Every structure is written in C-alpha cells, then in structure tokens.
Amino acid sequence: MHDGIACGGKRRLGVMGGTFDPVHHGHLVAASEVAARFHLDEVVFVPTGQPWQKGHRSVSPAEDRYLMTVIATASNPQFSVSRIDIDRGGKTYTIDTLRDLRAENADADLFFITGADALAQILSWRDAEELFSLAHFIGVTRPGHPLADPGLPRGGVSLVEVPALAISSTDCRERVARGDPVWYLVPDGVVRYINKRALYRSPEEPMRAEG
Ligand SMILES: Nc1ncnc2c1ncn2[C@@H]1O[C@H](COP(=O)(O)OP(=O)(O)OP(=O)(O)O)[C@@H](O)[C@H]1O
Numbered sequence: 001m002h003d004g005i006a007c008g009g010k011r012r013l014g015v016m017g018g019t020f021d022p023v024h025h026g027h028l029v030a031a032s033e034v035a036a037r038f039h040l041d042e043v044v045f046v047p048t049g050q051p052w053q054k055g056h057r058s059v060s061p062a063e064d065r066y067l068m069t070v071i072a073t074a075s076n077p078q079f080s081v082s083r084i085d086i087d088r089g090g091k092t093y094t095i096d097t098l099r100d101l102r103a104e105n106a107d108a109d110l111f112f113i114t115g116a117d118a119l120a121q122i123l124s125w126r127d128a129e130e131l132f133s134l135a136h137f138i139g140v141t142r143p144g145h146p147l148a149d150p151g152l153p154r155g156g157v158s159l160v161e162v163p164a165l166a167i168s169s170t171d172c173r174e175r176v177a178r179g180d181p182v183w184y185l186v187p188d189g190v191v192r193y194i195n196k197r198a199l200y201r202s203p204e205e206p207m208r209a210e211g
C-alpha cells in the first residue's frame with residue numbers, strides 16, 4: 001500500500017471522534033483526505049458522550065450533536081455515524097470507543113483520525129499505552145497547532161497534511177451567539193439545524209430568518 005501500513009487485506013475503517021458541537025468543514029475535509037490517502041473503506045464519525053477534557057464549558061445535548069453529524073455526513077456514501085459513545089453514557093474515553101468498534105468490526109483494521117491539537121494531548125488520555133494496540137493513529141494538520149508525534153510507540157502514528165481550514169466549533173458557536181453567519185463554515189443543513197433548534201444563541205440575539 002502507498003501508506004506503508006500492512007493490513008493483510010482486511011477492511012480499513014477510519015474513526016473520526018469528536019464533540020462535533022457543531023460539526024464543521026474542518027472535520028469533514030480531514031476525514032475525506034485521510035480516507036483517500038489511506039485507502040479507507042469507510043470513516044465512522046463518533047460523537048462523544050461527555051467529553052471529559054472539555055469540562056470547563058457545557059456541551060450541547062448529545063442528540064443535537066449526533067443529528068448534526070448525521071446531516072453533515074449523509075451525502076457521502078463512505079461516511080457513517082456511530083452512537084456508541086453516546087449510548088454508553090458517562091464520560092467518553094477513546095479506549096472504550098476502540099474496544100467497542102473492534103468488537104463490532106472484527107474484520108477491520110482501525111485508523112483513528114485526530115487533529116494536531118488533540119494528538120498533542122493523547123498521552124493524557126485514559127489507558128494511553130493500550131490505545132496504540134487497538135488502532136493506527138493518524139494526526140492531521142490544523143491551522144494554529146504544530147503537528148508532531150507526541151512520543152507514541154514507534155509506528156503508532158502517521159502525520160498527514162490536509163487542506164488548511166481555520167475553522168473551529170468554538171468559533172462557530174461564538175459567531176452564532178454574536179449573530180454572525182456560519183454559512184460555508186458548516187454544511188448548509190447544519191446551519192439550518194442550528195437555527196431550527198436555536199443552538200448557541202445568546203439570550204439577546206434574535207432569531208434570524210436564514211441562519
Ligand atoms: N479545522 C480542523 N482541521 C483539522 N482537524 C480538526 C479541525 N477542527 C477539528 N479538528 C479535529 O477534529 C477532532 C474533533 O474536534 P472537535 O469536535 O473537538 O472540534 P473543535 O473545532 O476542536 O471544537 P472546539 O472548538 O469546541 O474545541 C479533533 O481531533 C480535532 O483536532
């Protein structure tokens with residue numbers, strides 16, 4: 001294979017974990033680029049239950065984040081969305097995500113996709129030393145965050161440059177709260193969902209007709 005990772009003819013399943021509050025084009029481009037580069041058969045987006053390292057702020061309801069992720073990925077036949085982290089309940093740990101996905105997909109090799117900021121934190125994740133036996137990790141570039149191997153076991157991570165999109169969920173939420181548009185930062189259906197459910201609005205911000 002071009003990526004040099006032997007997989008013995010098994011199905012290649014990408015895993016894109018995230019809070020997705022909301023899902024944006026930075027997530028989608030990263031998944032699409034890695035899918036092409038690593039010849040993945042599918043990428044499953046896994047919205048978190050409770051993201052324990054984002055404890056300083058309240059996160060939107062899991063069902064809203066799940067539905068926005070479904071809307072954003074629905075048109076791509078290679079993309080799917082899993083409820084495993086939401087349905088497990090409690091704090092989300094990637095070790096549980098990967099164990100459950102392995103159990104459901106015994107015929108597949110897993111490739112966990114993560115942005116440069118998340119990759120830099122990975123050694124602080126629960127059971128970090130075991131993570132790398134369950135999946136190959138793929139760190140992708142993200143504007144404003146240096147991409148580096150944070151000291152993972154040899155061969156455990158690949159670093160990949162993806163088209164630079166300086167988009168974050170934080171900025172999207174702040175834009176909505178200020179009444180600024182998020183068109184073209186998130187998929188059109190997600191703009192409409194945010195508006196329909198009045199997500200991220202500050203109390204002073206009146207409802208807009210079109211996002
Ligand atoms: N613009 C981007 N380019 C590349 N990777 C990204 C980008 N935005 C997010 N990611 C990666 O996607 C995964 C899920 O990210 P997450 O849902 O936390 O979005 P976020 O934009 O970082 O959110 P927030 O601003 O709320 O912290 C993480 O691995 C993150 O590094």
Ligand SMILES: O=C(O)c1ccc[n+]([C@@H]2O[C@H](COP(=O)([O-])O)[C@@H](O)[C@H]2O)c1
Nearest residue numbers: 017018019051053092093094095125126
């Ligand atoms: O396993 C952990 O301890 C852990 C700690 C922080 C983040 N993660 C995972 O990293 C992915 C991106 O998380 P986040 O918080 O940046 O949206 C998502 O799948 C999280 O479940 C995992």
